[in-house]
Amino acid sequence: MRQIRQEVKLRDGKVIVRGQIGMRKTVKSADIVLYHKPNMPLAVIEAKANKHEIGKGMQQGLDYACLLEVPFIFASNGDGFIFHDKTNPAQLETEISLEAFPTPAQLWEKYCLYRGFTETQLPLITQDYHDDGDGKTPRYYQLQAINKTIEAASRGQKRMLLVMATGTGKTYTAFQIIWRLWKSRQKKRILFLADRNILVDQTKNNDFQPFGQALTKVTKRTVDPAYEIHLALYQALTGPEEDQKAFKQVDPDFFDLIIIDECHRGSAADDSAWREILEYFSGAMQVGLTATPKETEAVSNIDYFGEPVYTYSLKEGIEDGFLASYKVVRVDINVDLQGWRPTKGQVDKNHELIEDRIYNQKDFDRTLVIDERTQLVAETITAYLKRTDPMAKTIIFCNDINHAERMRRALVNLNPEQVAKNEKYVMKITGDDEIGKAQLDNFINPKKAYPVIATTSELMSTGVDAKTCKLIVLDQNIQSMTKFKQIIGRGTRIDDRYNKLWFTILDFKKATELFADENFDGEPVQVLQRTPEDINTGEGELEEQHDENENTVSENLPSDYDVGNTDPNNDDNSDWGEIESGEIGNDDKEKRFIKFHVSGVTVKKMAERVQYYDSDGKLVTESFKDYTRKTMSSQFSSLDEFVKRWNEADRKKTVIDELEQAGIIWEALIQEVGLDLDPFDMICHVVYDQPALTRKERANKVKKHNYFTQYSETAQTVLNNLLTKYADVGVQEIESMQVLKVQPFTQIGSLSEIIKKGFGGKPQYEQAITELEEILYRSA
Known part of the structure; x- marks a missing residue:
């Protein structure tokens, strides 16, 4: 049994999502964790280099100790320790020598007293x-x-x-x-x-x-x-x-x-x-x-x-990097925003007289079907998959089984090439469909390519471990916070092996407004209150009332709705007390439920808005440029401070990596700005409103001033080629010696020959690279 573990990684690193790019932030590991037993951590030790003050690592150690809920934290620079002891509030921190470091038995004894454990426990x-x-x-x-x-x-x-x-x-x-x-x-x-x-x-x-x-x-x-x-x-x-x-x-x-x-x-x-x-x-x-x-x-x-x-919570899981982050694409449709009203005496496709009133978003695919709306939703889903990844596992949540079937049919007709490759490209997976349910295991299996798209209503809203699901489509009226969180949970799993780090929510019914509800990721609060009489007599207990608009049998739904039955092999979310499919209360048996079905309606998208998960757990509508500005403001107080850090760095890649770890995705910035700039110039341009100077312009400035005359002919050729590489690829490329192993450098000689004959040795070559970078960024 190991009581000492080094480099203990407690978090995985939050995934930052912008555009179609997701990147993990790098997280640090606890230097040392001390254990009584593998299931019982006791203390965290943070060690820093001797050049630092003895307590330099204390704040970092306190952060790790908070995660592990341990009361003992030690910080050291090799000369001794600062000991933070939560069991001794009278003197929380003291300096101790190596010889005074507590033994495992002493720490365990103090820990048990602190936690109040008894011998019987x-x-x-x-x-x-x-x-x-x-x-x-x-x-x-x-x-x-x-x-x-x-x-x-x-x-x-x-x-x-x-x-x-x-x-x-x-x-x-x-x-x-x-x-x-x-x-x-x-x-x-x-x-x-x-x-x-x-x-x-x-x-x-x-x-x-x-x-x-x-x-x-x-x-x-x-x-x-x-x-x-x-x-x-x-x-x-x-x-x-x-x-x-x-x-x-x-x-x-x-x-x-x-x-x-x-x-x-x-x-x-x-x-x-x-x-x-x-x-x-x-x-x-x-x-x-x-x-x-x-x-x-x-x-x-x-x-x-x-x-x-x-x-x-979900927020903690995303911040730690154990759960997938997400972006939301909100689609507003004209009939959803403005409503739809039939003309006087209008009948539907089944010759039923349509009740004269304004039908709105909550009615569509519930009491009223508009074919053109179904088609537009299916077209939007198809277009999104085609421009991202047509083979991305997708769950589409519909209002009922009928809606799920119509959505399946629309998607099949819009994706004939994919369906020709495999007819299971789109499947309806609902409680009434044995063929569809039989494909559920294949859908959630990352090793199985098909089915790709699953249309459903209730069956897949919970308990489905679809690790590689990358797209959740909401075309269902969802008012219940419990149900909403369960549905979102279908996408939150991470699977690094299949590059599943984040997912998209495509929302047609404003369901994602629930993200703004303070109860979405808050502590559960008991609402049900009982009186002493309730508890003593058993009377006055409230019957279960389903959340409003939560799609349950209490709402007089048609018989094709996904409701429970008493088959123990059926996976539907049901209780023995629920009404079987198609049964409606006695008071309603004479009232025939009609779902009107119309076509020939003008339906179009009015707006499409992209929102991202922010650092405080909220959805924000912002560009990646805005995100970069916000991130940089937390790292540097001014342009001068950033330039100073850049110029002082032995290698620019160090600063580039630091900013990447802070959540700046260079590829996303390039896509949004539309300019393939050097990271330094990208930051200066986007964050500090400086003119956009390209790598080629910087390289030409250096070549024009003929800075390399102090070097041998071979070295001058190498440095000029490095400038060309910089202009084409970037500063990271010229900082790696491996660049000397490719064309055009191989025409000059091998890596060792270039360094020895051209520069006189590795230190001289590294010094030449440093001087080259100084010249490149001298104007900064």
Whole structure:
């Protein structure tokens, strides 16, 4: 067991997106982290060169310690240490010698006192997580979530809520929690509950594999007591009839730990038929997992589980570089903005008399279909894919199954070349379509090229791990924050192997206005309030009321809508208490639902606006020039300061890399400005409004003044060729000796011959390059 780890990388580096370019910002690693055990970090050490003051690295160390939540930070320059000790608020920082550095036992003792651990808690708290030997360890936030849950369990807490953004590894985190509780024998029989087959199967085949023969999936409504780890669908454990309640085959104390995946669904409501499973095993420790805790006046995860023991948000995930950043393309359509009204007595394509009123954005593809609008949306999607990447995995969220089918058909007709290559280029993947559902695994598999485009309504809004999805299309009315966050989560996963670092949201229904809601990435707040009478008598409990416009059966939708059924093999988001597809309440049976269908309407795009994820988690409409100006202002106070830094740099590539790490994407700037300038001149021009001087103009100025007469003939030829290279490619090229290995330098001689014969040695060659750069930028 290693107690000392060097160069511990805690973050991956935020992805900056502009245009069609995404680039990771470089992040630093913690120099040294000290551990009691692999799952128990204790201290951070930041070491700086001896030329620096002894405490130079303290602020950096405090930042890493904050992520790891450790109380001990040491900064050193080799002469001694500054010790920041959060367990001693009376004197937070002291200078100590190497000899006075605390031993591992001393740090651990101070840590336990600081955290208030008792002897009875320690066996569980110090139980190792699972190590599969391939180097994979929990990320810092996963370790926090695991440790905080384990610590709560060691204190006897029975209900817990973990809130972690989609794509941050909730299931892996749950596995590690179960592993430690199971291995310590604190919990012997465990149930992992989900409401979709795909969630259970992904869990069984991936993260939970190390459980081996102890693991089983509940099938045929049978709970087999021979196994210790049980994965189950709610639908496989219960049903509307008493003989379907398989969970009652075992005693209420059979399970001593239950993990509830996506707990904002299914068992969230008090009156849910699925809640009875949790209530039956009420003596078990219960942990709810969700990216989007449900907090309404009717439903509350916090009311049941308590305040989250740990929260890791989408914003934190993007800032750390573990989740994909995004840009939003908002498309405004004339009929959406202005509305549409039928003429007097107008009938639709099915000869139904159209109700005379103004139909607006919320009506389209819900109560009124306009063929030309469907066509325009499909054309816009197709055009975007053609100019970016026609093979980018795309999910299109439609209002219902009918809408998804019409969108599929429109896209097929607009992409005949792609469909000719493979007829599965566009697929409708909805709960009613067995052929489409059968392609879901291929869609989410990065190794499978097809399907490329999936049209859907509800089925793919949650629980679909589509790592390489690069385009999310919103043509659905979304008012529910829970649903919106789940849909956005389909694109937030990163997959470096397939160059998936960011994604685009193409929004036709103003759904992305929800990004501006303070609740989008804030802490969950309990809304549901109970009176003492509610709690004591059980009366007055509110029925679950779905969020307004959240596309549920409560809205008298037509029978082709994606609603639940009682088939345990169906992946739809459903509860046993929901109405089956096509059933409407008795009061409405005489009222026939009509979706009007018209064509011949003039539909056109009015505006298209691009917005980017900003550093404060908000969407901003700005050019990359604006972003560059803002970034530079945080790095340099003035043009003089920038020029001074540039001129003092031994190699200009150092400054170029620093600015790149700060988020300046040179390629994006070149595209936006329309000039292929040297990085120095690009900054001077864009940020400080200086005239745009091209590399060729700089190179010609140097050649005109004949600066190279002090050098040998060979050296002069080399330097003139380097100037030509600079004019063509840039300053980074001439700073690398490798340039001497290509034409036209190979005509002069080998790399070693050029350096030795032309300049007298490597130091002299490097000095010549420095002088060349000084001359190039002398006018600066």
